[in-house]
Amino acid sequence: MADVSGLSQFIDQATHESRLRVESDLGDGFVRLRVSEAERRQAKQDIRCVEDAAIEMLRNARDAHARSIFFAASKSGSIRRFTMVDDGDGVPEHLHETVFEPRVTSKLDSLTMDDWGVHGRGMALYSIKANAEEAFIASSAAGQGSSFVVTFDTTKVVERRDQSTLPDLVKALDGFWSVGSSPHNIARTVAEFALANRKKCTVYFGSPVEIAATLLAFGRSSHQSAGMVSFEQVAPSKRLACASDSQQFAHIAAGIGLEMSSRSAHRILQGQIKPLPPYLESLSRRREGDTGTRSSKRAVGRDYRGLKVAQEDVDDFSADLKRAWRELADRYFLEGDVEPAIRISHDSVHVTFPVRKQL
Template structure:
């Protein structure tokens, strides 16, 4: 026994602890695994199908206090790619990679028990990263919500063959809506979660285009145009509202990419023009509920609905002109520009912002 322990210690020193799976050789073919190896094996057991990964991402968003969760997913050859965007409490920048480590959790004093088991052990995101090709936070911040990306190789982590069918919903003996029939695919996984959290949060499921259109409409309703004038960047907004900051299709495409939704410029134009409609929530679709349409005002046929478009070069030239003209005012009031003026075009309005220093 002593010789075995010495050998283990020698190997640990030569190769590093990460390459050593055994903490103690007990004899008779029995060993005590190191904590890291035990965690890795548990993680492999926790996530056995793509659908397991999806439910863990949903539970993670719910436990972060999200009231709205948006799931964009698509298949690229053998790769299943999933983006989950939520309006929960968010993750501070300096901890965004560490949340994928084992036993890292924000739930020191609490845990969540639901139909899928215990949540709050700090193992869900660790399990996802162990079983996926990639898992990372795309963007987040304290009180700003989160966009999280996961990519699984379905030849290693399998998924159901039928990923398009929606489940049939019926009432059980207690009068609750449940998924009664249908393949146990990603759609059903999200549907079961949406029904379980029917009065807790709304869940949306679709392609990147469908989710982008839905986020844009929700942000457009929630944001006041006046508050956007005082923002330097969309990153100051919650993740779910950032598409509402887009001034044009090029801007929309850039912001969508920054939250994990890849779109073409043509698709961005169609969303801004309203030709791609937003989605109903998963629960609303399952329960055949109609989403209340916003009250439409009378159509002004004389109104020019063409968006104002100014080239980037012309905007930069305009900004340089304004910077020169500011010099006279600055000399009179002892002011100087902190940076060149910011010019934004939104609808039929051009907004110019001067960031200034007061000279001593």
């Protein structure tokens, strides 16, 4: 009988794993997980600097299925402020405070492992709030996205001293991109996230005023007619397009966590402050091995010792190389559908094929 009881218990555990991991169902897809006190204490240590908080906020938006993330950073004295607006799943109003409690998540069955570790335990927002001066949802609606605001006192939670240096993007000989050597500041943190997740979401990064100008353009590009509805009914990421004048623009911006003067709002509406491009597009690019010269996507068409190679000739050359590579790849069980990296220097032409074995 004991064996039968033990078997029944095992089957119950195996077939009700989700139930056993959930302490309470909060509704609207959110749950509170069972997490030990040791894990709760460890979570507070996850935020060692403001850059850690930035990456946790970005990961949270990505895991909420955001396709566009607008990340504003500003500093006044020792106070660092982040405002992040996204077009993800959003948070129901009755859970705006609850999501900052430990073990609360909407990702019961989608634990994520990425370049920064495990995500989805329901501890990220708790960790941020435990270390921040304030952390709150300025605006959110289920299915329409959210706006999160977090402030830190950098005398308590440190940040990198050099916050002005922007990173660049480096293209390796095998064609893969990475973030170049630079201080591990907020700008680099956002760049690393944007690059790693470029197929999942687009990240915009700048000052609150720049992000507001970008959100205005984002809202205007929507097919929704701003004049047909009250701005409170519009998604936070598109709400600024509802403003009829600078005073209302500043009011709506404050409502999503972007504080600014009416003068700044007026400059945005007059087009004096331009919307930002996607963050990755704004960064300088260079090829691996280059030290002082930035390169663009058409670097292979530069003039080297009087030789100017037209882009169409480079494309034809690349096509011929790919045909030859496919024949070789078939003989040695390699993947044939790869892109060659072509680099023209002052005295040579370099061609590199990434070697990937067939499974």
